[in-house]
Amino acid sequence: MRVELKNIFLSNPGFICAAGDSENPESFVENLASGNRDGIKKTDCGLVGEGGVKSFFVGKIDDSKLKSTGDAFDMRVLQILDFALSSIKNVVEKAISLYGAERVGVCMGSCDNGSALSFAGHKAFFTEGAFPADYDLKVQGADYPATFTARKFGTRGICLAFSTACSSSASAIVKAKELIRAGICDAVIAGGVDVASDTVLLGFDSLEAIDHEKTNPFSKNRNGINLGEGASVFLLSKDDLDEMGIVLAGSGESSDASHMTAPLADGSGAEKAMKAALEDSGLKPEDVDYVNLHGTGTHLNDSMEGRGVNLVFGSENHLACSSTKPLTGHTLGAAASLELAACFYAIKSQKIPVHVWDGVQDPEIPRLNLVTEKSSLPQKPIRCCMSNSFAFGGCNASLIIRKIK
Numbered sequence: 001m002r003v004e005l006k007n008i009f010l011s012n013p014g015f016i017c018a019a020g021d022s023e024n025p026e027s028f029v030e031n032l033a034s035g036n037r038d039g040i041k042k043t044d045c046g047l048v049g050e051g052g053v054k055s056f057f058v059g060k061i062d063d064s065k066l067k068s069t070g071d072a073f074d075m076r077v078l079q080i081l082d083f084a085l086s087s088i089k090n091v092v093e094k095a096i097s098l099y100g101a102e103r104v105g106v107c108m109g110s111c112d113n114g115s116a117l118s119f120a121g122h123k124a125f126f127t128e129g130a131f132p133a134d135y136d137l138k139v140q141g142a143d144y145p146a147t148f149t150a151r152k153f154g155t156r157g158i159c160l161a162f163s164t165a166c167s168s169s170a171s172a173i174v175k176a177k178e179l180i181r182a183g184i185c186d187a188v189i190a191g192g193v194d195v196a197s198d199t200v201l202l203g204f205d206s207l208e209a210i211d212h213e214k215t216n217p218f219s220k221n222r223n224g225i226n227l228g229e230g231a232s233v234f235l236l237s238k239d240d241l242d243e244m245g246i247v248l249a250g251s252g253e254s255s256d257a258s259h260m261t262a263p264l265a266d267g268s269g270a271e272k273a274m275k276a277a278l279e280d281s282g283l284k285p286e287d288v289d290y291v292n293l294h295g296t297g298t299h300l301n302d303s304m305e306g307r308g309v310n311l312v313f314g315s316e317n318h319l320a321c322s323s324t325k326p327l328t329g330h331t332l333g334a335a336a337s338l339e340l341a342a343c344f345y346a347i348k349s350q351k352i353p354v355h356v357w358d359g360v361q362d363p364e365i366p367r368l369n370l371v372t373e374k375s376s377l378p379q380k381p382i383r384c385c386m387s388n389s390f391a392f393g394g395c396n397a398s399l400i401i402r403k404i405k
Contacts, residue, residue, distance in 0.1 A: 005180060005181055005238055007247040007249075007404060008176075008177050008180055008181070008236050008237070008238070008247055008248045009236070009237050009238070009239060009240040009241065009242075009244070009246070009247055009248075010234050010235075010236060010242075010244065010246050010247060010248055010344065010401060011088055011091045011234055011235040011236075011237070011241060011242040011244065012025075012087070012088070012091070012242050012244060012344075013084075013087075013088070013191070013232055013233065013234050013337070013340070013341040013344055014083075014084040014085055014086065014087030014088040014191075014231075014232070014233045014234075015028075015084050015087070015230065015231060015232035015233070015337075015338055015341045016061055016065060016080060016083045016084055016230055016231055017039070017059060017061065017228060017229070017230030017231075017232075017328045017329070017331060017334075017338055018039025018040060018059030018060060018061060018228050018229075018230070018327075018328055018329055019031045019032060019036070019039050019059070019324070019327045019328045020032075020039075021065065021083065021084075022084065022087035023087070025345060028345065029345050029349045029351055030351075031327060032324055032327055032342055032345075032351075032353035032354070033349075033351040033352065033353060033354060033373075034354070034373060035326075035327065035354040035356040035373060036327065037214065037326060037327055037356060039059055039060070039327070039328070039329075040057050040058070040059050040214060040226055040228075040326070040327070040329060041057065041058065041060060042055050042056070042057055042058075043055065043056055043057070043058040043060060043196075045198045045201050045202060054201075054202070054205065055212075056201050056205070056210060056212065056226070056227065057211070057212070057213065057214050057215070057226045057329075058196045058201070058226060058227055058228060058229075058329055059196070059226065059227070059228025059229065059230070059327075059328050059329020059330075059331070060196065060228070060229060060329075061080060061229055061230065065083060066079040066080065066083060067079060067082070067083075069082045069148075071148060073117065073136065073138070073139045073144075075113070075116065075117060075139060076116065076195050076229075077110070077112070077113050077144075077145065077193055077194065077195045078144075078145070078148055080193055080195065080229060080230065080231045081108075081145050081148065081149070081193040081231045081233075082148075082152070083231065084191070084193070084231035084232060084233045085149060085152055085153075085189075085231075085233055087233075088189070088233055088234070088235050089153075091235050091241050091242050092104070092153050092155075092187075092189060092235055093153075094241050095186070095187040095235060095237055095241060096153065096154070096155065098186075098239075098241070099186040099187055101154055101155050101156040101157070102156040102157055103157055103185055103186040103187070104153075104155040104156075104157045104185065104186065104187045104188070104189070105155065105157035105158040105159060105160070105176070105179055105184070105185040105187070105188040105189070106146050106149045106150045106155055106157070106158075106159040106160065106188065106189045106190075107146070107160045107162065107172035107173070107175045107176040107179070107188055107189070107190040108145045108146035108149055108160075108161055108162070108169075108172055108189075108190070108191065108192060108193070108233075109161075109162040109163065109164070109167075109168025109169035109170070109171055109172040109191070109192035109193075109333045109334070109336070109337070110142060110144075110145045110161070110162075110163060110168060110192055110193050110194055110333040110334075111163055111165060111166075111168060111194050111200075111332045111333040112194055112195055112197050112199070112200050112332065112333070113139065113140060113141065113142065113144045113145065115140075115195075115197045115199045115200065116195075116197055116198075116199075117135070117139050118139065118140050119198070119199060120132070121135035141161075142161045142162075142163040143159075143161040144161075145161070145192075145193050146159050146160060146161040147159060147161075149189055149233075153189070155189070157184075157185050157188070158179060158184060158185060160172070160175060162175070162192075162333075163333065164391055164393070164395040164397075165332070165333075165391035165392040165393060165395055166294070166296075166330070166332055166333070166335055166336070166389055166390070166391035166392065166395075167336055167389035167390065167391035167395045167396065167397045168192050168194075168332070168333035168334075168336070168391075169190075169191050169192025169232065169333055169334055169335065169336040169337035169338075169389075170251075170253075170336030170337070170340075170387075170389040170397035170398075170399055171253070171336075171395070171397060172190045172191060172192060172337070173190045173191070173234070173236070173248065173251070173336070173337060173340065173399060174251040174253060174397060174399070175190075176188035176189075176190035176236045177236060177248055177251060180236060180237070180238055186237065186238050186239075187235055187236065187237035187238070187241070188235070188236050188237075189233060189234075189235055190233065190234055190235075190236055190337070191231065191232045191233030191234055191334070191337035192231065192232065192233075192333040192334040192335075192336065192337045192338075193230070193231035193232075193333065193334050194229060194230070194231075194331055194332040194333040194334045194335075195229045196227045196228055196229040196329065200227065200332070201227060204225065204227060207261065208224070209224050209225055209298055210224045210225060210226075210227070211223045211224035211225060211226060211297055212224075214226060214326065215296075215297035215325060215326050215330075216297055216326075216357050216358055217293070217295040217296065217297040217302055217323045217325065217326065217355070217357060218293075218295060218302045218306065218323070218355070218357060218362065218365060218368065218370065219357045219358050219359070219360045219361075219362065220360045220361065220362040220363070221358055221360050222297045222298070222299065222302060222357075222362075223297070224296075224297055224298055225296045225297050225298060225325070225330045226297070226325070226326070226329045226330065227329050227330050227331075227332070228325075228328050228329015228330055228331045229329070229331060229334075230328060230329075230331040230334045230338050231334050231337075231338075232334055232337035232338040232340070232341045233337065234337065234340070234341075236248060244348070245403055245404055245405035246344060246347060246348070246401055246402070246403050246404075247401065247402060247403075247404055248399065248400070248401055249280075249281040249282075249283065249384070249400045249401060249402045250277045250278065250279070250280035250281025250282070250283065250399075250400040251276075251277050251280055251397065251398065251399050251400070252272070252273045252274060252275065252276025252277030252278070252279070252280055252397070252398045253273055253276065253395075253396060253397045253398075254269050254270075254272035254273040254276065254394075254396045255269070255393075255394050255395060255396070256269040256393070256394020256396065257394055258394055259393075259394065260392065260393060261392045261393070262300050263300055263301060263304045263390055263394055263396075264304060264394065265300065265303070265304050265307075266304065266307060267304040267305065267306070267307030267308030267309075267310070267311055268308070268311075269304075269308070269390070269394050269396045270294075270304060270305055270307075270308030270309075270388065270390050270396055270398075271307075271308045271311040271312055272396070273388070273390075273396040273397055273398040274308065274309070274312045274386065274388065274398045275312055276398070277386065277398040277399065277400045278312075278400070280400075281400045281402075283384065283400065283402075285312055285313045285314070285317075287384050287402075288313075288319060288384050288385070288386050288400070289319075289320065289378065289380065289381075289382045289383060289384050289385060290319070290320045290321070290322075290343065290346055290352055290371075290378075290382055290384075290385045290386070291309065291313075291319060291320070291321045291385070291386045291387075291388065292321075292322065292323070292324060292339045292340075292342055292343050292353070292385065292386070292387040292388065293305060293309070293321050293322065293323040293355075293368075293388055294323070294335075294388045294389055294390045295322075295323020295324075295325055295355075296323075296325060296330055297323075297325065297326075301390060302362075302365060303362070303364055303365050304390075305388065305390060306362075306365035306366050306368055307365070307366060309321065309366070309368060310366035310367075315366060315367070317369070318369050319369055320352055320369055320371050320378065321355070321368045321369055321370055321371065322352065322353050322354055322355035322370060322371040323355060324338075324339055324342050324353045326355075326356040326357070327353070327356065335389060336387065336389040336397065336399070339387045339389070340387045340399055340401065342387075343385035343386075343387050343401055344385075344401060346382050346385055347382050347383060347384075347385060347401070347402075347403050350378065350381065350382055352371050352378055352382065353371065354371050354372060354373050355370040355371050355372070357370070383402055383403045384400065384401070384402035384403075385400070385401055385402070386398055386399065386400050387399045387400075387401075
């Protein structure tokens with residue numbers, strides 16, 4: 001039975017990335033507001049090709065932060081996810097106690113789960129003629145982070161996995177909202193996780209999408225992305241269980257359906273997602289105080305997103321915008337949820353993430369009001385934020401959150 005709910009509440013997020021984590025969110029906020037890029041470090045790829053070892057700037061998580069999960073397949077991706085999940089343990093247990101385990105669901109996004117174990121297994125197969133005894137295809141399933149989450153908390157509601165490339169966790173959060181609105185769940189654990197594996201690094205490099213220096217989004221001199229790893233999860237619920245007063249006000253999705261990797265150059269796909277989110281929220285463009293841009297640093301993505309923002313908010317807008325990927329790395333399936341966490345803390349702390357770049361405007365991109373360190377403290381209260389995720393295959397999503405009390 002569909003339940004007409006005006007508000008879907010967000011808990012404090014559990015998260016971890018190169019810019020900080022939920023054990024010390026104040027440090028995360030300060031790193032974003034000051035443009036601290038210390039977490040983006042030169043990393044050697046473990047796979048050696050004809051040209052020898054390749055190095056990349058990557059947003060890596062300190063190994064000391066991660067612990068064994070006790071899972072049968074104790075992969076790094078699960079250790080990262082487990083860190084984030086542990087931060088929302090209390091509010092999840094509160095939801096289970098209040099609603100029952102069968103009314104609490106899971107929606108989790110991810111792109112790359114067991115590639116390291118898969119690579120090791122296939123290496124053994126091609127060199128020794130057989131897979132290792134502990135090799136299991138299950139580790140490669142897109143469902144593994146979702147089922148791990150359900151097992152960890154003992155939830156018995158619907159459990160869904162999403163893999164829409166860089167918008168995976170946005171898709172997960174959208175579906176979580178829909179499940180609650182439809183009366184199928186009363187609360188849903190939603191978010192995403194990904195690792196910066198060697199196979200992913202080399203894959204993006206083969207597409208010539210990697211910047212071998214630090215990424216420079218929206219600059220005329222931009223040359224690609226820096227990858228990162230991380231996880232970010234929220235509990236979405238029909239009641240304000242964490243008493244934050246911050247809600248998922250609206251969401252919008254669109255599909256370009258035009259190319260395997262390239263977005264629609266005119267920004268119309270991005271425009272549709274943003275306008276759909278505004279319509280879903282019942283808000284007007286002028287109600288939005290800050291936009292967290294997808295802002296990958298690739299030529300195609302930044303130019304089309306700039307056009308899309310211009311189409312939605314107007315050419316003379318003064319809307320504060322920034323991409324946090326220069327500070328976290330592009331965390332792929334975790335990116336949307338992690339950037340929603342950045343929006344959450346922008347509202348909570350009243351400090352906006354800065355946009356780190358060389359300041360060289362691309363004349364082909366409509367003007368954006370990119371946040372500098374001087375303007376990270378807003379001139380007016382930040383109560384409403386939009387977060388954009390525009391993925392391979394034209395899988396576009398925009399999320400809007402706002403403070404209602």
